[in-house]
Amino acid sequence: MRIIAVHILHITLVILHVNTICSNTGVYDFLARCTLFRMEDKALKSQRQLLGRRIRALRTAKSLTQQQLGEQADVHYKFIGECERGERFPSTAILFKLADALGIPPRQMLVFEHGLTGKKALEKAIRERLGIADEDQLRIFLKFLDTVLY
Numbered sequence: 001m002r003i004i005a006v007h008i009l010h011i012t013l014v015i016l017h018v019n020t021i022c023s024n025t026g027v028y029d030f031l032a033r034c035t036l037f038r039m040e041d042k043a044l045k046s047q048r049q050l051l052g053r054r055i056r057a058l059r060t061a062k063s064l065t066q067q068q069l070g071e072q073a074d075v076h077y078k079f080i081g082e083c084e085r086g087e088r089f090p091s092t093a094i095l096f097k098l099a100d101a102l103g104i105p106p107r108q109m110l111v112f113e114h115g116l117t118g119k120k121a122l123e124k125a126i127r128e129r130l131g132i133a134d135e136d137q138l139r140i141f142l143k144f145l146d147t148v149l150y
Contacts, residue, residue: 049086050112056084058102058109072101 059069059080066084070077075094082088090098099106133141 044089045086048083048089051089051110052084052086054109054112055080055090055098058104059084062102064102069098069101073097 059066062069064072065077066080067077069075070080073080073094075090075097079088079090079094080098083090095109096106099109130138130141
């Protein structure tokens with residue numbers, strides 16, 4: 001009974017502080033801190049690591065250091081390092097800042113094709129892209145495939 005009361009008190013405190021915490025950190029960081037969400041901690045860690053690898057891949061593709069990206073996005077470089085290591089989730093606002101600094105649409109921050117493995121997953125991703133391509137893009141893609149395969 002005492003444990004239930006402690007959990008109810010904890011939930012009440014969480015509800016009272018959710019706006020303050022969420023305004024200062026990412027929503028997923030907030031959820032990861034709640035004891036009720038500890039069971040999902042492994043899944044959250046995996047998601048943080050996937051996003052971190054994506055941020056690092058985009059940053060290195062632009063030949064930027066963490067400090068340079070941080071300056072351009074008005075985000076501390078240590079926070080970028082924490083995100084890249086999968087220790088923190090950036091808020092939506094910070095994702096938009098990072099995307100702007102990297103010169104890409106914000107939705108590209110969450111495109112994880114670099115993590116695709118396996119022939120079926122790769123074929124599915126290619127089919128999805130082909131489905132939205134116009135005729136000219138399909139011609140270019142066919143020429144590219146001919147160049148690579150033959």
